[in-house]
Amino acid sequence: MFSAQMGKRLKDHVRDYVVFDLETTGISPYRDRVVEISAVKVIGGEVTDEFTSLVNPGMHIPAQASAVNGITDDMVADAPSFEPVLKAFMEFAGDMVLVGHNIHSFDMKFICRDSEKFFGQTVGNDYIDTLWMARKCLPRLPHHTLTDLAMYYEISTQGAHRALNDCRMNQQVYEKLLTEKSASPQLLQEERFCPKCGSELKLRSGRFGNFWGCTGYPNCRYTENK
Numbered sequence: 429m430f431s432a433q434m435g436k437r438l439k440d441h442v443r444d445y446v447v448f449d450l451e452t453t454g455i456s457p458y459r460d461r462v463v464e465i466s467a468v469k470v471i472g473g474e475v476t477d478e479f480t481s482l483v484n485p486g487m488h489i490p491a492q493a494s495a496v497n498g499i500t501d502d503m504v505a506d507a508p509s510f511e512p513v514l515k516a517f518m519e520f521a522g523d524m525v526l527v528g529h530n531i532h533s534f535d536m537k538f539i540c541r542d543s544e545k546f547f548g549q550t551v552g553n554d555y556i557d558t559l560w561m562a563r564k565c566l567p568r569l570p571h572h573t574l575t576d577l578a579m580y581y582e583i584s585t586q587g588a589h590r591a592l593n594d595c596r597m598n599q600q601v602y603e604k605l606l607t608e609k610s611a612s613p614q615l616l617q618e619e620r621f622c623p624k625c626g627s628e629l630k631l632r633s634g635r636f637g638n639f640w641g642c643t644g645y646p647n648c649r650y651t652e653n654k
Contacts, residue, residue: 429518429521429522429523429551429552429553430518430543430547430549430550430551430552431549431550431551431552432549432550432552433550433552434536434540434550434551434552434626435526435551435552435553435554435555436554436555436621436623436626437532437554437555437556437557437621437626438525438554438555438556439620439621441556441561441606441609442525442556443470443471443472443473443606444470444471444472444524444525445470445524445525445526445527445556445602446467446468446469446470446520446521446524446525446526446527447467447468447470447526447527447528447595447598447599447602448465448466448467448517448521448526448527448528448531448535448595449465449466449467449528449529449535449591449592449594449595449598450462450464450465450534450535450538450539450591451463451464451465451493451497451499451589451590451591452493452538453485453487453488453489453490453493454490454492454493455534457534457537457538457541460538461483461485461486461487461510462483462485462510462513462514462538462539462542463482463483463485463489463493463497463499463504464480464481464482464483464497464499464590464591465479465480465481465483465510465513465514465517465539465591466478466479466480466481466590466591466592466594466595467479467480467517467520467521467595468592468595468596468599469520469521469524470599473603475596475599477520478592478595479516479517479520480591480592481507481508481513481516481517482499482503482504482507483504483507483508483509483510483513484504484505484506484507484508484509485504485510486509488501489501489504496589497589497590497591498589498590499590510542510546511542511546514539514542514543514546515546515547517539518543518551521553523552523553524553525553525554525555525556526551526553526554526555526556527555527556527558527598527599527602528555528556528557528558528598529557529558529559529573529574529594529598529601530557530559531555531557532555532557532559532560532626532627536551536555539551556602558574558577558598558601558602558605559572560628561602561605561609562577562601562605565605565608565609566580566605566608574588574594574597574598574601575588575597577601577604577605578597578600578601581600581601581604583597583600583601583604584597585597620640622642622643622644622648622650623650624642624648624650625642625644625647625648625650627642627643627644627648628642628643629641629642629643629650629652640652640653
């Protein structure tokens with residue numbers, strides 16, 4: 429849902445949610461653009477609906493991006509611009525919690541940026557980042573990419589790096605991580621998130637004693653007393 433205030437990053441986890449994923453022209457939320465967005469809606473742990481659309485970014489898709497996601501200029505030539513697609517995605521998601529892999533640092537920045545650009549509002553949905561969740565639940569793994577997690581859980585990685593396939597994969601990974609969390613509920617309870625930017629808070633030492641500081645520093649300077 430569009431809102432005057434961005435949604436919160438959640439530590440608690442839910443069974444009704446929308447997994448979403450973007451493919452883009454590059455990794456910069458300042459200059460790159462969306463070329464594909466997909467989502468799966470989940471109720472009670474079961475997929476009930478899907479959404480997907482290519483997007484014409486209005487710019488050339490660099491070869492490096494096409495090499496990763498397989499999306500080319502020809503494929504998006506007749507696709508809609510992102511404004512109507514984003515509106516349709518937000519209608520699909522409604523006020524449900526959004527779930528995605530590395531969405532705190534990547535996907536949320538793109539959709540919030542473009543929501544403000546097109547509609548004068550940000551994305552108000554609360555969200556869960558499965559990358560953070562995986563790092564806490566599976567610290568023994570050397571890497572926590574979505575494909576690494578899928579292979580760990582013996583989930584098919586066929587079609588990886590296309591948005592809808594990644595959503596389907598991520599939904600299964602998320603459900604597996606919920607099982608990890610249920611077996612050891614203390615895994616995620618000690619973490620705290622910044623109420624301003626959603627980054628993790630870390631306990632730090634200062635001149636006047638210990639305090640909680642945002643790991644998003646220097647972009648975010650939020651602190652609170654211990």
